[in-house]
Amino acid sequence: MKKNIKMKIARIERDMKQEDLAKAVGVTRQTIGLIEAGKYNPSLKLCIAICKALGKTLDELFWEETP
Amino acid sequence: MRDLIQDERTTGQKRKIASETCSLLLLALLIAILYQQYVLNVPFANYAAEFICFFGACCYLLIRNITSGIDLFSRKTTGVKYVLISSIISGLAICTVTGIANYARYGDNATPGIWLMTLAITFFCGTAAAFLGFSILYYLNKKRQAAIEEELNKEEDDIG
Numbered sequence: 770m771k772k773n774i775k776m777k778i779a780r781i782e783r784d785m786k787q788e789d790l791a792k793a794v795g796v797t798r799q800t801i802g803l804i805e806a807g808k809y810n811p812s813l814k815l816c817i818a819i820c821k822a823l824g825k826t827l828d829e830l831f832w833e834e835t836p
Numbered sequence: 837m838r839d840l841i842q843d844e845r846t847t848g849q850k851r852k853i854a855s856e857t858c859s860l861l862l863l864a865l866l867i868a869i870l871y872q873q874y875v876l877n878v879p880f881a882n883y884a885a886e887f888i889c890f891f892g893a894c895c896y897l898l899i900r901n902i903t904s905g906i907d908l909f910s911r912k913t914t915g916v917k918y919v920l921i922s923s924i925i926s927g928l929a930i931c932t933v934t935g936i937a938n939y940a941r942y943g944d945n946a947t948p949g950i951w952l953m954t955l956a957i958t959f960f961c962g963t964a965a966a967f968l969g970f971s972i973l974y975y976l977n978k979k980r981q982a983a984i985e986e987e988l989n990k991e992e993d994d995i996g
Contacts, residue, residue, distance in 0.1 A: 787992055799905055802988045 770807040776830050777805045779823045794818040858893075865890040874937035898973065905984045908977045919970045926970075927963030934958050 780790055787805075791798040794815065803809035804819075811819070816831050823830065865886050872883040880887070901908055909918055935955050938946075946954070 787988060797907065797910070798988060799984055802991060806991065 770810065771833075772807040773805050773830070776819065776823070779825050779830060780805075783823055785823075790819070790822055793822040862890065862893060865893075870933065874933070874940070877941070902973075902977055902980050905980060907981055909974055919967065919974050922970050923963050923967035926966035927959050930962030930966070931955055931959040934962075 780787070785793075787798045787801045791801045794801075795818070796815065800809065800811075800815075804811050804815075816827060820827055820830055868886050869883055869890060872878050872886075898908075909915075935958065938954065939951075
């Protein structure tokens with residue numbers, strides 16, 4: 770799995786730490802770190818919660834761009 | 837594409853069933869140990885296999901949880917308070933189980949004074965042993981969490 774840079778940028782743009790995002794969606798900081806590092810595949814429910822917390826759409830954060 | 841994606845629901849359900857089976861098996865092992873030890877009064881050699889399996893499985897669960905980075909003490913009442921409360925509850929459980937077993941065995945011969953003193957000593961020793969165990973777990977868990985925290989801090993704002 771590739772790193773999720775888009776999610777990391779969206780989080781930094783909103784001036785949020787991993788801990789803040791983790792609290793906002795109700796998971797551990799480790800989970801957010803693993804998603805950003807591309808080492809964990811989140812469920813659709815968690816993806817939606819992250820999108821809502823970061824004010825983005827699923828497309829903007831999780832859609833893979835074709836090379 | 838069909839080969840790459842597994843049926844998540846089926847996989848999840850299978851894992852849930854396996855996890856439930858594991859919990860049931862551990863419970864059955866614990867009941868078997870206590871029954872043989874306190875009701876049947878058989879020698880340790882007779883239930884050594886169950887004993888080793890039960891405590892081996894418990895140790896494995898704890899070690900795997902800690903090494904995977906799952907915070908075992910993530911509740912709000914963290915720290916010494918949580919360790920202390922858990923130790924007292926464990927001490928009470930040990931005291932109750934051994935108290936009932938001892939009463940069934942020696943209830944007719946013991947005087948109330950000796951009886952209460954035995955219960956108090958059992959509670960004190962059980963709590964102290966549990967406190968030691970929980971403290972070790974708390975320390976290992978904290979150490980692992982600190983290592984993960986450090987790793988996450990390094991990666992947090994590093995884009996690329």
